[in-house]
Amino acid sequence: MDVLSDAVAAMRLGRPHSSIQDKYGAWGHRFGAHGGAGFHVLLRGSARLLPGGDGGAEPIALAPGDIVFLAHGCGHALAAEPGAPLEPLEPFELNPDGSWPEAPPRVPRPESGPxxxxxxxxxxxxxxxxxxxxxxxELPGVVHLPARVGAHRSLRTAVELLGAELEDPQPGSDTIVSALLDTMLLYLLRAWWLGERHGTEQPTGWAAALADPGVAAALRAMHADPARAWTVEELGALAGLSRAAFARRFAGSVGVPPLAYPTWWRMTVAGRALRAGDAPLRVVAHQAGYTSEFAFAKAFKREFGVAPGRYRRLGATE
Incomplete structure (x- = not known):
């Protein structure tokens, strides 16, 4: 898998949630903070996004087709216009199995009236x-992707398909909607990291890492084979750079030395395997590149603060 797909797969839990809402008059809603991420797409009309939900930050005017992505689940508000009263909307409580509750049914539009x-x-x-x-x-609290002709065509297509499924559910819509929501998340991240974030400016950080063919090639190799005991020389060769040049370029964009990242990612993959399945510890250790369970357990405890077995048990009780 590529780096972006791996990053999302490592963090995504459960099934996503979505709905279409019709708004009338001087409407306004305040959304409480939650531990996930969310988005709003203005399909028709106009609206204002109030970051933080308290009016302290500058409102963001939304036009049809605009998308806002709230990567950190921060509290915010949506309103028809400045000064509109805000109705508090707390995040949905998850079902006992960890899934979202079903969205309230969309109220049919009256045949007459506004x-x-x-x-x-x-x-x-x-x-x-x-x-x-x-x-x-590293995403900002609010990512605003304005509608522009020719911009983010794949993301716009996903939005149209998702809207059509929610407007008129058909057999198979449940699976299609879930898949489209996951697709949208990847398109949102791609739009930001590969374009919207830096525009005409020189990219920095992870935007620079993904845009740098050499660093991106090394990252793809690490993700394709996380268990391998990579060396800086091998990664530099994949990047077409000398050892020293690659180390400087990698650390300058990714933010850590070349061998620190695969170690961190290896432990991340191992932690997810422990929480998501019941594979024996020796299997998880081997997948993480360790031939010794003892060495793996020692490295894991150093990274997570608890032994692998306890980490798995704690996950089962959450």
Whole structure:
């Protein structure tokens, strides 16, 4: 898998949630903070996003087709216009099995009367932030992707398909909607990291890492074979750079030395394997590149603060 797909797979939990909402008059909603991530797409009408939900930050005017992605589940508000009263909306409580509750049914539009002043497509994701990948943790609190002709065509297509399924559910819609929501998350991240974030400016951080062919090649290799005992020389050769040049370029964009990242990722993969399945410890250790369970357990405890077995048991009780 590529780095972006791996990063999302390592953090995603459960099934995503989505709904379409019609808004009338001087509407306004305040959303409480939650541990996941979410988005709003303005399909029709106009709206204002209030970061923080308290009016302290500058409102973001939304036009049809605009997308806002809230990567860290921060509290915020949506309103028809400045000064509109805000109705508090607390995050949904998850079902006992960890799934989202079903969204309330969409209220049928009256045959007569005013048309909605706004139609909004909303979605939310559950994320495990215990080992947050920088591709998500380094995102700003609010990512605004304005609608522009020719921009983010794949993302726009996913939005249209998702909206069509929610507007008129058909057999298979449940699976299709879930898959489209996961697709949207990847398109949102791609749009930010590979374009919207830096525009015409020189990319920095992970945007620079993904845009640098050499560093990106090394990252792909690490993710394709996390158990391998990589050396800086091998990674530099994949990048087409000398050992020293590669080490400087990698650390400058990724933020850690070349061998620190595969160690961190190896432990992240191992932690997810322990929480998600019941594979024996020796199997998880081998997948993480360790021939000795003892050596793996020692490295794991150094990284997570608890032994692998206890980490698995704690996950089962959460």
């Amino acid at each position: 048309a909605p002043s706004a139609v909004i497509l909303c979605g939310a994701y559950q994320l495990d932030r215990a080992r947050a990948h920088p591709l998500l943790s």
